[in-house]
Amino acid sequence: MNTLFGQPLKVVNCGLVSFADNLRRAGGEVEHVSWQPPALGDLEAGLDLAYLMRHPLVEQANETAFARYLEAQPVLCDIVTASDAISAMNERKLILHSGPPIAWANMCGPVQGAIIGAVMLEGWAADHASAERLVLDGKIDLEPCHHYNAVGPMAGIISPSMPLFVIQNKSNGHRTYCNFNEGLGKVLRFGANSEEVLTRLRWMKPTLAPALKAALRVSGEIDLKPLMAQALHMGDEVHNRNSAATGLFIKRIMPALLEVDLPLAQIRDVSAAIIGNDHFFLNISMAACKAMMDAAANVPFSSMVSVMARNGVNFGIRLSGTGDQWFQARANPVEGLFFPGYGVDDAAADLGDSAITETAGVGGFAMASSPAIVKFVGGTPADASANSRRMQAITLGGNPAFTLPALDFAPTAAGIDARMVADRRILPVINTGIAHKRAGVGQIGAGITTAPMECFVDAIRALASTVRQHTGQTS
Amino acid sequence: MNTLFGQPLKVVNCGLVSFADNLRRAGGEVEHVSWQPPALGDLEAGLDLAYLMRHPLVEQANETAFARYLEAQPVLCDIVTASDAISAMNERKLILHSGPPIAWANMCGPVQGAIIGAVMLEGWAADHASAERLVLDGKIDLEPCHHYNAVGPMAGIISPSMPLFVIQNKSNGHRTYCNFNEGLGKVLRFGANSEEVLTRLRWMKPTLAPALKAALRVSGEIDLKPLMAQALHMGDEVHNRNSAATGLFIKRIMPALLEVDLPLAQIRDVSAAIIGNDHFFLNISMAACKAMMDAAANVPFSSMVSVMARNGVNFGIRLSGTGDQWFQARANPVEGLFFPGYGVDDAAADLGDSAITETAGVGGFAMASSPAIVKFVGGTPADASANSRRMQAITLGGNPAFTLPALDFAPTAAGIDARMVADRRILPVINTGIAHKRAGVGQIGAGITTAPMECFVDAIRALASTVRQHTGQTS
Numbered sequence: 001m002n003t004l005f006g007q008p009l010k011v012v013n014c015g016l017v018s019f020a021d022n023l024r025r026a027g028g029e030v031e032h033v034s035w036q037p038p039a040l041g042d043l044e045a046g047l048d049l050a051y052l053m054r055h056p057l058v059e060q061a062n063e064t065a066f067a068r069y070l071e072a073q074p075v076l077c078d079i080v081t082a083s084d085a086i087s088a089m090n091e092r093k094l095i096l097h098s099g100p101p102i103a104w105a106n107m108c109g110p111v112q113g114a115i116i117g118a119v120m121l122e123g124w125a126a127d128h129a130s131a132e133r134l135v136l137d138g139k140i141d142l143e144p145c146h147h148y149n150a151v152g153p154m155a156g157i158i159s160p161s162m163p164l165f166v167i168q169n170k171s172n173g174h175r176t177y178c179n180f181n182e183g184l185g186k187v188l189r190f191g192a193n194s195e196e197v198l199t200r201l202r203w204m205k206p207t208l209a210p211a212l213k214a215a216l217r218v219s220g221e222i223d224l225k226p227l228m229a230q231a232l233h234m235g236d237e238v239h240n241r242n243s244a245a246t247g248l249f250i251k252r253i254m255p256a257l258l259e260v261d262l263p264l265a266q267i268r269d270v271s272a273a274i275i276g277n278d279h280f281f282l283n284i285s286m287a288a289c290k291a292m293m294d295a296a297a298n299v300p301f302s303s304m305v306s307v308m309a310r311n312g313v314n315f316g317i318r319l320s321g322t323g324d325q326w327f328q329a330r331a332n333p334v335e336g337l338f339f340p341g342y343g344v345d346d347a348a349a350d351l352g353d354s355a356i357t358e359t360a361g362v363g364g365f366a367m368a369s370s371p372a373i374v375k376f377v378g379g380t381p382a383d384a385s386a387n388s389r390r391m392q393a394i395t396l397g398g399n400p401a402f403t404l405p406a407l408d409f410a411p412t413a414a415g416i417d418a419r420m421v422a423d424r425r426i427l428p429v430i431n432t433g434i435a436h437k438r439a440g441v442g443q444i445g446a447g448i449t450t451a452p453m454e455c456f457v458d459a460i461r462a463l464a465s466t467v468r469q470h471t472g473q474t475s
Numbered sequence: 476m477n478t479l480f481g482q483p484l485k486v487v488n489c490g491l492v493s494f495a496d497n498l499r500r501a502g503g504e505v506e507h508v509s510w511q512p513p514a515l516g517d518l519e520a521g522l523d524l525a526y527l528m529r530h531p532l533v534e535q536a537n538e539t540a541f542a543r544y545l546e547a548q549p550v551l552c553d554i555v556t557a558s559d560a561i562s563a564m565n566e567r568k569l570i571l572h573s574g575p576p577i578a579w580a581n582m583c584g585p586v587q588g589a590i591i592g593a594v595m596l597e598g599w600a601a602d603h604a605s606a607e608r609l610v611l612d613g614k615i616d617l618e619p620c621h622h623y624n625a626v627g628p629m630a631g632i633i634s635p636s637m638p639l640f641v642i643q644n645k646s647n648g649h650r651t652y653c654n655f656n657e658g659l660g661k662v663l664r665f666g667a668n669s670e671e672v673l674t675r676l677r678w679m680k681p682t683l684a685p686a687l688k689a690a691l692r693v694s695g696e697i698d699l700k701p702l703m704a705q706a707l708h709m710g711d712e713v714h715n716r717n718s719a720a721t722g723l724f725i726k727r728i729m730p731a732l733l734e735v736d737l738p739l740a741q742i743r744d745v746s747a748a749i750i751g752n753d754h755f756f757l758n759i760s761m762a763a764c765k766a767m768m769d770a771a772a773n774v775p776f777s778s779m780v781s782v783m784a785r786n787g788v789n790f791g792i793r794l795s796g797t798g799d800q801w802f803q804a805r806a807n808p809v810e811g812l813f814f815p816g817y818g819v820d821d822a823a824a825d826l827g828d829s830a831i832t833e834t835a836g837v838g839g840f841a842m843a844s845s846p847a848i849v850k851f852v853g854g855t856p857a858d859a860s861a862n863s864r865r866m867q868a869i870t871l872g873g874n875p876a877f878t879l880p881a882l883d884f885a886p887t888a889a890g891i892d893a894r895m896v897a898d899r900r901i902l903p904v905i906n907t908g909i910a911h912k913r914a915g916v917g918q919i920g921a922g923i924t925t926a927p928m929e930c931f932v933d934a935i936r937a938l939a940s941t942v943r944q945h946t947g948q949t950s
Binding site for chain 2: 233234235243244247248250251254255258259264267268271272275276371372375380381382405406408409
């Protein structure tokens with residue numbers, strides 16, 4: 001001991017950084033290792049994690065799941081009415097919402113407001129009060145979009161009469177769905193449900209939907225990965241910024257729209273709605289990402305995250321290897337910029353299925369491709385690149401279909417490995433809009449948030465139990 | 476001396492780098508200063524340069540010229556036929572070409588080919604041989620676009636019947652012009668003059684031009700700086716890459732096109748031509764840059780470069796302070812990537828008025844905004860950023876209207892100061908397409924080139940003489 005302290009010491013500090021600071025102040029040479037115990041310091045979960053790490057079953061399953069994700073070829077092929085795509089809607093009054101399952105009483109304001117709007121849109125009630133009565137009386141079933149191969153931004157409401165984008169994954173024939181984007185301002189997805197909102201939604205079915213459907217028949221299916229890849233080279237991350245992607249979509253759809261046999265006035269209306277909405281492509285992007293993630297879902301023992309979604313109260317994830325099971329925790333707050341007059345107290349919790357874009361390696365994971373959005377959510381282009389790089393530490397690989405110019409055309413980090421998240425305590429980063437907590441006010445800001453760690457720790461526990469069960473081990 | 480060499484030496488080497496290398500190899504500590512004599516080492520020109528450096532007349536003139544450049548507000552306001560915009564075309568058979576003035580006999584293949592095509596387009600001759608005869612007999616006047624407030628890409632041919640974009644600078648009312656982009660493949664601007672090429676050009680006047688003219692009446696004038704600024708945030712540098720800018724233009728013009736009272740078949744044709752041509756905006760970008768540079772032109776004593784242009788043989792520049800005078804030198808070769816089957820021996824020299832974009836601070840000067848184009852011209856995103864940064868050393872300031880996300884939203888370097896170019900031996904960088912040296916083959920590659928130093932040294936000499944004359948000094 002005396003020999004040890006008799007010589008000049010180089011200290012490696014692991015744990016509290018203040019220990020290192022004190023030694024440094026006393027003139028010592030210290031290297032601080034930033035480390036925290038994995039799995040939130042929970043011993044049992046930590047042992048589960050250690051068990052799963054490099055487990056051959058998990059490794060092999062992840063290889064399969066990731067390969068299926070990479071192989072996915074989502075194309076926009078059709079427009080259908082929700083009740084034609086989701087047969088359960090013909091059997092009962094069913095409305096879909098974003099995120100994991102949640103009971104009416106626990107829902108946040110914007111989601112409740114949007115559901116009331118949808119009940120009225122469907123003609124099931126004539127006013128807000130009777131619409132709410134129907135829901136309270138249990139006459140309306142409320143279920144997650146994700147239970148029906150669908151996704152929706154923010155409140156994510158899909159009701160039977162709504163037209164949906166149909167995306168088909170050519171690698172497995174599987175179909176996914178998303179509703180149409182309403183533009184900004186007073187919109188259902190932020191909980192607004194006034195007559196103005198319902199009028200716009202009512203316009204979609206007879207006007208927008210048939211025109212797009214007919215145009216798609218002329219243009220043929222639209223291959224979405226190359227379009228999204230090009231948009232990533234044009235400043236979009238195809239979650240919060242879809243300006244370039246919408247422009248590329250317009251280049252594909254407009255010549256076809258001009259060929260369809262519909263009144264010129266309708267073509268004008270439809271063109272104006274698409275051209276005037278820089279977020280038009282968001283819903284297509286989401287359904288394309290859902291198609292890629294559905295391809296990777298349900299591979300037994302895989303620790304790859306197949307869904308991340310928020311219902312305005314809880315954040316939920318699913319792993320490929322644990323099938324339809326949700327792992328939920330309260331949503332983290334959003335760090336961002338608020339529109340003038342609003343602040344964090346006005347904000348609803350993190351909301352929407354749009355985190356499917358991050359699950360698929362774009363959105364926040366591709367922030368480096370979208371330095372211009374950094375100003376919108378608060379930050380610098382260097383932050384954006386750092387976010388994209390940090391995600392490489394918790395993902396199974398890179399997606400060569402999506403490359404990031406600012407990182408010298410490196411592939412975007414993709415295939416979140418729940419083990420890595422829990423072990424390295426690096427949370428998936430998500431770009432997101434911020435909704436007002438009261439129904440109908442709308443968007444009040446935008447920013448960056450993260451998935452909560454508890455989801456990943458719980459998922460690890462469940463996966464470990466599955467693997468142990470399969471191999472005949474007990475925990 | 477003995478005392479000097481008796482101590483450990485730190486050497487600063489200025490001049491040949493091999494001196495520093497030798498010292499380093501012998502174990503010495505050397506700092507090499509990269510320096511070459513200014514003004515190509517020409518003593519007289521060097522003295523002229525020293526005279527102009529920080530000369531109050533030049534400084535003040537540059538401030539004025541640069542302010543006028545920044546204030547320019549180019550808008551696309553109309554489409555006109557060339558003979559309506561350029562009155563000289565009604566008095567004689569006049570064809571405009573790119574770059575500084577050049578006689579027919581000295582022109583490169585693509586420019587000669589394009590002129591023959593234009594003679595036939597105008598109906599002045601029925602075949603190639605008689606068209607060439609007309610030119611050889613001096614029946615056709617050939618002058619630079621720049622002499623008529625106009626610009627044209629590559630061969631840059633403007634003949635009387637061609638429709639032109641009209642850009643007006645709202646800050647001074649001045650108008651500039653550019654022809655229409657023909658798309659890729661066999662096109663007049665690369666010297667092709669077959670029936671296919673002439674048919675496309677003939678289609679423009681009765682079909683494309685009136686539709687665009689009518690649409691502009693509906694949409695109102697289109698403000699070009701904000702559109703270009705947005706495109707710079709979407710991967711364009713609005714010279715060799717105009718994909719985003721063309722998309723933004725489509726978003727502006729399509730709704731208006733759907734309102735005009737013209738046959739649907741014509742609208743379809745026109746839409747297809749614009750939507751199918753990612754370079755459609757290039758010619759608008761060039762005329763907008765010409766408008767900004769014309770605003771800065773003709774400020775006595777200013778050393779700011781107001782024009783850089785190439786005629787396929789010579790590179791020519793104009794300074795604001797020396798008016799209409801051209802300073803020319805043989806064009807530098809283009810370093811770039813060739814399409815398969817072609818090499819440097821097949822290439823025409825640097826060609827076209829499109830370097831007006833670099834003169835205005837975009838194009839190669841804004842390469843940092845367009846990492847994706849780097850692959851097209853050969854290089855890395857780091858090269859692109861380095862190019863943009865290096866241009867800061869030879870420019871009068873930054874243009875806050877054009878910011879570069881990859882450089883943390885720094886304004887693009889703008890207002891080339893001929894003094895700085897000659898003093899620092901840093902040449903303006905230019906993104907460019909490469910034409911085959913034979914007429915009609917078309918584009919065979921793309922790359923990066925520089926303006927030749929001789930132009931700047933000659934311009935410095937002329938400017939020094941003007942300043943001396945004014946102040947009553949003799950050189």
